[in-house]
Amino acid sequence: MAPDRGLRIIEPVPEPDIEVESEEMIPSNFSGEGDPPVKFLPEGRHFTFRGVVVGLLVGLVIVFSNMYFGLQTGWVSMMTMPASLLGFGIFRTLSRHLSFPFTPVENVLVQSVAGGMAIMPLGCGFVGVLPAMEYLLKPSEQGPIHLSMTKLIIWSLGLCYFGVVFAVPLRRQVIIREQLKFPSGFSTAVLIGVLHGKGSTQNSGALDSSKAATFGSLALENQPLLEAEDANDDEDRTASAKKQTWAANIRLLLITFGISGVYTLSTYFFPILRNLPIFGTVAAETWLWTFNPSFAYVGQGIIMGPATTIHMLLGAVIGWGILSPLAKNRGWAPGPINDWETGSKGWIVWTSLAIMLADAVISLGHIALRPVVEHAPGLFIALKQRYARGGLRGLFRRHPTGYTTVAGDETITSRHSTSSAEGTSSLSTPGDGEGGRKVWDHDDAPPEQLVGTKVVSIGLVISVVFCVASIHITFGELVPLYGTIIAVFMAMLLSIMGVRALGETDLNPVSGISKIAQLFFALIIPQTHKASVLINLIAGAVSEAGALQAGDLMQDLKTGHLLGAAPKAQFWGQIIGATVGAVVSAWIYRLYTAVYEVPGDLFQVPTAFVWIFTARLVTGKGLPYMAWEFAMGAAVIFAVFTVLRTKGIGKTWHAYIPGGIAVAVGMYNVPSFTLARTIGGLMNWYWRVRLRRDDTPLIVLASGFILGEGFISIVNLILQSAQVPHL
Incomplete structure (x- = not known):
C-alpha cells in the first residue's frame, strides 16, 4: 500500500465548516481492513490524433458494411467489439514505430x-426514412422527394449532433x-482489457457488470500492485502465451x-447463391422460403x-x-406474394408493426413510470419530515451534505462542489500515489476529464437550432417549423x-420509439395537411436519431467508465465520428442508390x-382487408409477453418469452436472412453455453464474417457500375 498521507472519508455531517474547491485530484490511500482498494487513474493518453485517424478508418469500413446490410434488412450495428x-x-502491427504505447x-x-460513424446510416435515416421518401411516397403525398x-x-x-450532446447529462x-x-x-470493456493484457476473459455466465461499477474498475491500475520480481516473473510466464494467442486471433480474422x-x-x-431453395422449388418460388448462406448474416x-x-x-x-x-388462400392479399402493395408480403407487415408498437409502448411505459412508483413512498416520507422540521420553508430549503475527512492528525470538514455538467461532486487536494501516479477515490472521473456545463449548454442549443434549420433548408415550407421543434x-x-x-436489456428500441413519435404527430398534424405523411416520416426520423445516438453512444x-477513459475525450471523439459519418x-x-435498383432484389x-x-396508417389511410x-390480436398477445419480459429480467425463464421487436423483424424480413442469423x-x-469457451475467438470469427462481406461489397459495387455481366 502507499504511504498513509491521503484523505479518508469518515462520515457525512449536517453542516460543513470549510468549503474546499480545487481541481486537483484526491490522493486516496487506505489502510485497515474493510477499506476500499486504492484506485489509480489509468495511464496513457486519452485523446490522440493517431487514435482519431485509426477510429475514422475503422469506422469507414463499418459504415460501408452498415449501409449495405441496412438497405438489405434494416440491421445496423455499432460493432464496438470489432472496432x-x-x-x-x-496499432500492434505498427508497435515498433510508435512514439508512445x-x-x-x-x-x-x-x-x-x-461508433460515432457506424450508426449514421441508421441515425440519419439512410436505410429507412430516406428510401421511403425517395421511392415510396406517392404524388398525392408530396412525393417522391429526391x-x-x-x-x-x-x-x-x-440529425447527427443533438443525440450525442444530450447523452452527456444522461451519463451521470x-x-x-x-x-x-x-x-x-461492459463486454467491450472486458475485451479491451484482455487485448491489452489487463485480465482474462470469462465465460458468459461469469460476466457480472455489477461487480465493476466505479470509474476505472476494469483497469489494471485499479488492481493491487505487484512487487517488481513478481511482475517480471509473471511477464516472462505469459509473454509467449499472449504472443501465440494474438497470432491465432489474427489468423482467424484473416x-x-x-x-x-x-x-x-x-x-x-x-x-x-443468395436464395438457395433448400425447402424445394415450390416453397422458394411461391412462398419465398429460401436460404441465404451469407457468412455475414451468420456473424450477425x-x-x-x-x-x-x-x-x-x-x-x-x-x-x-x-x-x-x-x-393468400383466403383472398385477403390476392397479389403476388412478393408484392408490398397487394401481396401477403405487405399484408403481414401490419401484424409485425402492431407487435412492434405494443412492445414499445409497454416497455417504454414501464421504464418511464417505474422510477415514479418506486420512489414515490420515499419522496413522500422525506417531504413530510422536512415539513415537520421547517414548515413550508423547510420543503424548499437546501440541505447541503458533506464529508469529514482525515489528513494526518487534522480533521477537515468539506462540502461537495459541483464542477461539471454531469454533476460530479469533487473534494480535492494535490497528491500522488505510488510511482508518482495520480490516484482518485471517486466513482466518476476527475472534474478536468468531464465535459463542462458550458459546453453542454451551448452544444444543446446549437445542435437543436441546427437540426431545425437543416430540416427547413432541406424540405422548405412542406414541413412547418413548429412540427420540427416539437420533434x-x-x-x-x-x-x-x-x-x-438499453442499459437494462441491451436492446435500444429505436424502431418502437420512432413509431410512437409517428403516432404522436398524427395527433398534432391535421390529416388534411398536404404533407402529413412526409411530416410524419420526418418526425419519426428525428426521434429515432436522438434515441439511437444517445443510447448506443452510452x-x-x-x-470508457469501466476502463477509466476520460469522458471528455470520448465526447469529442464521438462528435468527430458523427460529423465524418x-x-x-x-x-x-447516393452511390448505392445510383448503381443498384432500390427497392430491388439485392436492396x-x-x-x-x-x-x-x-x-x-396513423394519418388515416386505412389497412388491407382483415x-x-x-394486427390487434397480435398487439394484445405481445403486450402480455412484454409485461412478462419486463417482470422477468434476470430470471432464467426470461429468454423463453418472445421479444416483440425481434419477432417483428423476423416477420418483415424475408426468411432467407433470418435462417442465416439463427445459425449464428x-x-x-453452443460455444458459450455448451463448451463454456472464451468469448474472444467468437468475436473475432463474427467480425471477420461481417467485415469481409461489407468490404468486398465495394468490389461488387464497382462491378455493377461497370455493368460486368452475371453468370
Whole structure:
C-alpha cells in the first residue's frame, strides 16, 4: 500500500465548516481492513490524433458494411467489439514505430470515433426514412422527394449532433448513480482489457457488470500492485502465451474475412447463391422460403445471440409460414406474394408493426413510470419530515451534505462542489500515489476529464437550432417549423427511455420509439395537411436519431467508465465520428442508390416500407382487408409477453418469452436472412453455453464474417457500375 498521507472519508455531517474547491485530484490511500482498494487513474493518453485517424478508418469500413446490410434488412450495428479489435490490431502491427504505447484508454477513443460513424446510416435515416421518401411516397403525398447531395449532407449533419450532446447529462444518472449494466458496453470493456493484457476473459455466465461499477474498475491500475520480481516473473510466464494467442486471433480474422469475401464476390457472378431453395422449388418460388448462406448474416447472428435469433425465427415462421399462406388462400392479399402493395408480403407487415408498437409502448411505459412508483413512498416520507422540521420553508430549503475527512492528525470538514455538467461532486487536494501516479477515490472521473456545463449548454442549443434549420433548408415550407421543434424535444424525451431500456436489456428500441413519435404527430398534424405523411416520416426520423445516438453512444461511455477513459475525450471523439459519418453516409447512400435498383432484389429496404406503412396508417389511410383484426390480436398477445419480459429480467425463464421487436423483424424480413442469423445464434449458444469457451475467438470469427462481406461489397459495387455481366 502507499504511504498513509491521503484523505479518508469518515462520515457525512449536517453542516460543513470549510468549503474546499480545487481541481486537483484526491490522493486516496487506505489502510485497515474493510477499506476500499486504492484506485489509480489509468495511464496513457486519452485523446490522440493517431487514435482519431485509426477510429475514422475503422469506422469507414463499418459504415460501408452498415449501409449495405441496412438497405438489405434494416440491421445496423455499432460493432464496438470489432472496432476495438481492429484498432488494437492496427496499432500492434505498427508497435515498433510508435512514439508512445497504445493503451486501453486510447483504444476506447478509437472505438468511440468508430461508433460515432457506424450508426449514421441508421441515425440519419439512410436505410429507412430516406428510401421511403425517395421511392415510396406517392404524388398525392408530396412525393417522391429526391434530395441533391448538398441537401443530403445538410439533412444528415442536422440529425447527427443533438443525440450525442444530450447523452452527456444522461451519463451521470444512468452510469454513475443507477449503475445500469449496459451489457455490450461492459463486454467491450472486458475485451479491451484482455487485448491489452489487463485480465482474462470469462465465460458468459461469469460476466457480472455489477461487480465493476466505479470509474476505472476494469483497469489494471485499479488492481493491487505487484512487487517488481513478481511482475517480471509473471511477464516472462505469459509473454509467449499472449504472443501465440494474438497470432491465432489474427489468423482467424484473416481466414474468416477471406471466406466471407470470396462468398460475397461469388454472389455477384452467381446470384442464385443468395436464395438457395433448400425447402424445394415450390416453397422458394411461391412462398419465398429460401436460404441465404451469407457468412455475414451468420456473424450477425453470433453477435445477436441465441435468444434474439430464435425469436426472429419464430417471427418468420408465424409471418411467412402461417399468416402469408392464410392471407393468400383466403383472398385477403390476392397479389403476388412478393408484392408490398397487394401481396401477403405487405399484408403481414401490419401484424409485425402492431407487435412492434405494443412492445414499445409497454416497455417504454414501464421504464418511464417505474422510477415514479418506486420512489414515490420515499419522496413522500422525506417531504413530510422536512415539513415537520421547517414548515413550508423547510420543503424548499437546501440541505447541503458533506464529508469529514482525515489528513494526518487534522480533521477537515468539506462540502461537495459541483464542477461539471454531469454533476460530479469533487473534494480535492494535490497528491500522488505510488510511482508518482495520480490516484482518485471517486466513482466518476476527475472534474478536468468531464465535459463542462458550458459546453453542454451551448452544444444543446446549437445542435437543436441546427437540426431545425437543416430540416427547413432541406424540405422548405412542406414541413412547418413548429412540427420540427416539437420533434426535436420529443426525441430528447424518448431518448431517456431508450437509454434506460438499453442499459437494462441491451436492446435500444429505436424502431418502437420512432413509431410512437409517428403516432404522436398524427395527433398534432391535421390529416388534411398536404404533407402529413412526409411530416410524419420526418418526425419519426428525428426521434429515432436522438434515441439511437444517445443510447448506443452510452454503451461507449460505459466502456470508457469501466476502463477509466476520460469522458471528455470520448465526447469529442464521438462528435468527430458523427460529423465524418454523416457526410460519408450521404455519399455512400447516393452511390448505392445510383448503381443498384432500390427497392430491388439485392436492396429490398424492408424498413422503408415499415416507415411508409406506419405513416399512412396513423394519418388515416386505412389497412388491407382483415389486417386490422390480426394486427390487434397480435398487439394484445405481445403486450402480455412484454409485461412478462419486463417482470422477468434476470430470471432464467426470461429468454423463453418472445421479444416483440425481434419477432417483428423476423416477420418483415424475408426468411432467407433470418435462417442465416439463427445459425449464428445457435453457434453462439453452443460455444458459450455448451463448451463454456472464451468469448474472444467468437468475436473475432463474427467480425471477420461481417467485415469481409461489407468490404468486398465495394468490389461488387464497382462491378455493377461497370455493368460486368452475371453468370
